[in-house]
Amino acid sequence: MKYSNKVTIWLFIGLVMVFVQVIVGGITRLTESGLSITKWEVISGTLPPLSDSDWEQQFELYKSTPQYIEINEGMNLDDFKFIYFWEYIHRFWARIMGFVFLFPFLFFLVKGHLDRALLKKLSVVIFFALLAATFGWIMVASGLVERPWVNAYKLSIHLMIAFSVYVALLWTFLSAKDVGSGFSDLPKMNLMPMVLLTFVFLVVQIFLGGVMSGMKAAVVYPTWPDMNGVYFPKVIFEASQWNVENFNNYDKNPFMPALIHFLHRNTAYLLFILGNVLSYRLVKFGNMYNIMALKRVGYLVSAVLLLQVVIGIITVISSKGSIPVFWGVLHQAGALVLLTVLVFTIFVIRIKK
Secondary structure: OOOOOOEEOOOOOHHHHHHHHHHHHHHHHOOOOOOOOOOOOOHHHHHHOOOOHHHHHHHHHHHHHHHHHHHHHOOOOOHHHHHHHHHHHHHHHHHHHHHHHHHHHHHHHHHOOOOOOHHHHHHHHHHHHHHHHHHHHHEEEEEOOOOOOOHHHHHHHHHHHHHHHHHHHHHHHHHHHHHHOOOHHHHHHHHHHHHHHHHHHHHHHHHHHHHHHHOOHHOOOOOOOOOOOOOOOOHHHHHHHHHHHHHHHHHHHOHHHHHHHHHHHHHHHHHHHHHHHEEEEEHHHHHHOHHHHHHHHHHHHHHHHHHHHHHHHHHHHHHOOOOOHHHHHHHHHHHHHHHHHHHHHHHOOOOOO
């Protein structure tokens, strides 16, 4: 079925909105704003506090959280309004996305612009979107008891689900746009194993990056190419450190921050090598088959990888005392851009049956 421009524009707008939501989520995380709203109010939470008494009520609720008691005690109302703003925007943007998706969806459905194939893909998008919203509250709730911040593992899972929403919607958009129609001969090139391997490494790297951010591991080792003077942190080679207690209570020992940081760095190096091998092969086959688009994708993979590594290094060496919001968010955006390029590559070279 050939889909109307209205449908593809609607899907593209949704894609951009999800991208923005991931960026706002990154700002919310790095400004430590995620715990400022202590309740999950789907309807009544649509409006922010509108009076001084409303603000005081929200502030009093926040004062009972571990984050305020252990980290932000003495914070004034204006400072609270700043962190409240980012969490509110993060939730409000999610609500806006729901409306932008729902009403056009119903319109297109009634008008017969959506066939069964597209509806199946959209159902996957809806599933991940609902899962992201649900797990978002589970993540926030983990920081309202005992710890003064959200659980790093739950934070990373929430990030992965958000990326899954984006990937599912991107795949739906590419399908509706029929982007791969000009690449019918590509399965003969046998590029898929290399692309999928690179994609798997990227997924692992994104997860490690989320955990690393949640543990603030960059602040512990704000140096490059070494980690505080050594390449292999001694603590990760101590057998006694490999236990469940250290895994769960990562904020009370040096082992997990060191391990996650080490893994994130070295997975980045492997991903950089794999990505550039993939880039070389894409350019090679693009020349062989005289497909300019394939060559451009190859060059783009290499360029985004290089830029992402540079931004990652800048983020690490700038994390003295705290993670810089600008560089941290830019690094997360770079991961999403790289993911976009790889998903596009998988889409256009996938084996057609």
